[in-house]
Amino acid sequence: QVQLVESGGGLVQAGNSLRLSCTASGGTFRNYAMGWFRQAPGKEREFVAAINWSGSGTRYADSVKGRFTISRDNAKNTVYLQMNSLKPEDTAVYYCAANRLGYLLGVGVTDYIYWGQGTQVTVSS
DSSP states (O other), X not given: OOEEEEEOOEEEETTOOEEEXXXXXXSOGGGOEEEEEEEOTTSOOEEEEEEOXXXXXXXXXXXXXXXXXXXXXXXXXXXXXXXXXXXXXXXXXXXXXXESSXXXXXXXXXXXXXXXXXXXXXXXX
C-alpha cells in the first residue's frame, strides 16, 4: 500500500508560480509512474501531467504545456509539479497519483491506483 501526501498549494496572484510536492511512503517509489490531476468545483478530475519511473518521459495536458513541469527525485520518494505563469483557470484541488506500470504515462483517472488527499491551489486575477 502506497501513501501519497501532497504539499505546496496556496493562494497566488495570476502570473506567479507555485511548486507542488508529493511524497510517497509504503512502497517502492522508483517502480511507479506518477501523475498529477486537478479538480475544480463542479468539474471532473482532469489530467495535468505524468512522468515515468525514471523521469526520462513526461506528458502534459495541452492546457498546461509550456507552463508546468513535472519532475521526480527517486532518492527522496518525491514528485514535483512546478507551475509557472499561473492563471485563474488553474484554480483547483491538485492530486498526485501512482501507477504500478512505471513506463505508462497514463492520462486517465483509472490508470492510477494510489491517490493523495489533494492540495488546494487558488489563483486570483
